[in-house]
Amino acid sequence: xxxxxxxxxxxxxxxxxxxxxxxxxxxxxxxxxxxxxxxxxxxxxxxxxxxxxxxxxxxxxxxxxxxxxxxxxxxxxxxxxxxxxx
Numbered sequence: 581x582x583x584x585x586x587x588x589x590x591x592x593x594x595x596x597x598x599x600x601x602x603x604x605x606x607x608x609x610x611x612x613x614x615x616x617x618x619x620x621x622x623x624x625x626x627x628x629x630x631x632x633x634x635x636x637x638x639x640x641x642x643x644x645x646x647x648x649x650x651x652x653x654x655x656x657x658x659x660x661x662x663x664x665x666x
Contacts, residue, residue, distance in 0.1 A: 652662050
């Protein structure tokens, strides 16, 4: 009923500490890779974001046409061209 030899116990403690250290090192590497991955995704999303100025530029003619049609309707001017535009 005796415990294992002290040198064996010491060796198993060292092995346990080495295993803990390898887990800590692995966790740090995974954390570092995760941070790099998140940064890469943020950069890709930023690069893929459409330019709102270009969208406003493209939308302006449609907005003007809509406003003209609404003004004609409000003024009671419903002509064949207005109906065709609707």
